[in-house]
């Protein structure tokens with residue numbers, strides 16, 4: 001009887017903790033599409049890069065350059081309005097410091113929150129197209145940059 005009163009709440013607590021744990025593990029959205037074989041050592045497939053080439057040309061290239069090379073000589077120098085110019089995304093700037101979850105967040109929300117000029121793509125592109133755009137500009141990253149990025153969280 002004494003034991004029961006101690007263990008009752010404990011069991012409840014445990015099953016609650018386990019329950020919420022398995023819930024968060026199964027949460028992340030719809031099943032990922034089965035993708036064709038990934039590029040060697042990369043998280044994305046050539047098909048995603050091909051899709052991303054079109055997505056990027058239509059939505060990103062006017063600011064970030066056709067080959068994600070950027071359009072300004074110094075992406076670190078503020079413009080007259082205090083905002084930063086669009087940086088290169090080809091591995092020569094800063095984008096590789098961010099795991100995919102953060103890159104997606106930038107693409108979704110744009111730069112408005114911090115006085116930046118990047119538009120928000122949350123309701124403009126679907127998830128697959130956003131990931132394809134990321135695959136496209138990451139296809140310019142050499143293996144060294146890619147390995148650094150993986151240490152920063154990579155495709156998480």
Ligand code: HEC
Nearest residue numbers: 059060063084085086087094095103106111116117118133
């Ligand atoms: C109108 C210009 C413009 C367009 C179009 C645009 N961006 Fe940007 N982007 C910017 C600017 C400017 C920044 C720098 C942050 C800021 O000020 O908003 C930026 C920052 C980023 C960053 C963060 C880079 C880093 O080093 O942290 C990523 C990633 C990015 N853009 C991806 C994209 C993708 C993908 C698209 C197309 C779907 C796109 N952008 C379209 C202007 C643009």
